[in-house]
Amino acid sequence: DTEVTQTPKHLVMGMTNKKSLKCEQHMGHRAMYWYKQKAKKPPELMFVYSYEKLSINESVPSRFSPECPNSSLLNLHLHALQPEDSALYLCASSPASDFQETQYFGPGTRLLVL
Amino acid sequence: RKEVEQDPGPFNVPEGATVAFNCTYSNSASQSFFWYRQDCRKEPKLLMSVYSSGNEDGRFTAQLNRASQYISLLIRDSKLSDSATYLCVVNGYAGKSTFGDGTTLTVKP
Numbered sequence: 001d002t003e004v005t006q007t008p009k010h011l012v013m014g015m016t017n018k019k020s021l022k023c024e025q026h027m028g029h030r031a032m033y034w035y036k037q038k039a040k041k042p043p044e045l046m047f048v049y050s051y052e053k054l055s056i057n058e059s060v061p062s063r064f065s066p067e068c069p070n071s072s073l074l075n076l077h078l079h080a081l082q083p084e085d086s087a088l089y090l091c092a093s094s095p096a097s098d099f100q101e102t103q104y105f106g107p108g109t110r111l112l113v114l
Numbered sequence: 115r116k117e118v119e120q121d122p123g124p125f126n127v128p129e130g131a132t133v134a135f136n137c138t139y140s141n142s143a144s145q146s147f148f149w150y151r152q153d154c155r156k157e158p159k160l161l162m163s164v165y166s167s168g169n170e171d172g173r174f175t176a177q178l179n180r181a182s183q184y185i186s187l188l189i190r191d192s193k194l195s196d197s198a199t200y201l202c203v204v205n206g207y208a209g210k211s212t213f214g215d216g217t218t219l220t221v222k223p
Contacts, residue, residue: 031209042201042213043158056209090157100146100205105157 003027004106006091012112015081021109023074023091032074033103034066035090043090049074081113115140118204120214128222131192135217137202138184146205147178149187151198152216158201162187192221 004025013019023032031050035043047066048056054066063085065077074091088110092103120137127133139147147164162169164176164185175188185202199216206212 033209033211042216044213045211048209050209094209102148102160102163103203103211105159107157 004091004093004104006089006106006109008109009107010110010112012114013078013081014114015083017081018077018079020078021076021089021091021111023076023106024072025093025104025106026072027093027095027104028071029093029095029104030071031094031096032068033092033094034074034076035092037088037090037108047076078111081111083113086111086113116215117141117212118202118214120202121217122215123217123219125217125219126222127192127219129192129194131221132188132190133192133219134189135187135200135202135219136184137186137204137214138182139204139212140183141204141206142180142183144183144204144206147185148203148205149176149185150201150203150213152201153198161200189219192219194221194223197221 007022033048034046037043045058046060049068052068063080067075088108090108091106094103095101118139149161150158151161152158162176164178166178168177173190177186197220199218201216202214204212
C-alpha cells in the first residue's frame, strides 16, 4: 500500500474558524511533511516530522499548527487564517530517517479562506 | 538566486519528439535529486530518482552532474500522456526539499 490519504478533499472556512487537515499513511514511513502549493507554483515546504518529532518549521505563521499524534498520522490545525492562505495543502511521507528517499504525496486538501 | 532553477518553458512538442529539461542547484552539499511529474490539479508523483551514474526507465533518462550542479531529464518518443508539469527536487539535510518552479510540457498530435 503506497498511499497517503488526506481529508477533507476540499475545505471552505471563514477567517474566524478553526479547522484541521488530516493525513494518514500506513507504509511504515518515519518522516512526514506538510507543503503549501499556490496555483502555478511549486510546493513550498512548511513542516517536517521525523519519528513523530517536529524537525523543521519553515518560519510558518503560528495560525498553522502541526501535530503528529503517532507515526501514521499528521494533522495541520488551522486558526484565524487569511484569504492569502487559500491554497492546496499537500502531505507527504518518506521511508527513511535520513530523508534521502522518495517522498510520496497525498492528493491534497484544497483550502479556500473567505 | 534561487536554490533550484529550471528551464522556464513551456515546451510544446509534437508526438514522437525528444525533449530535454535541465535544472541547476546552488547548494553543493545537496544530497539527493528527483524528477516529479504533476498533472493539473493533482499531487506530484515521482518520475525518477537521479544518480551520478545516470538512470533510464523506458523512454525517460535522468542524469546528475555534481561538478556543474545540474540535473537533466530526457524524454524520447513523446506521447500525448507525457503532457504535464515536470518538477525537479533537490534534497538537502534534515528533510529540507526544494522544488524547482516546474517546466510545463505539452505534447501535441
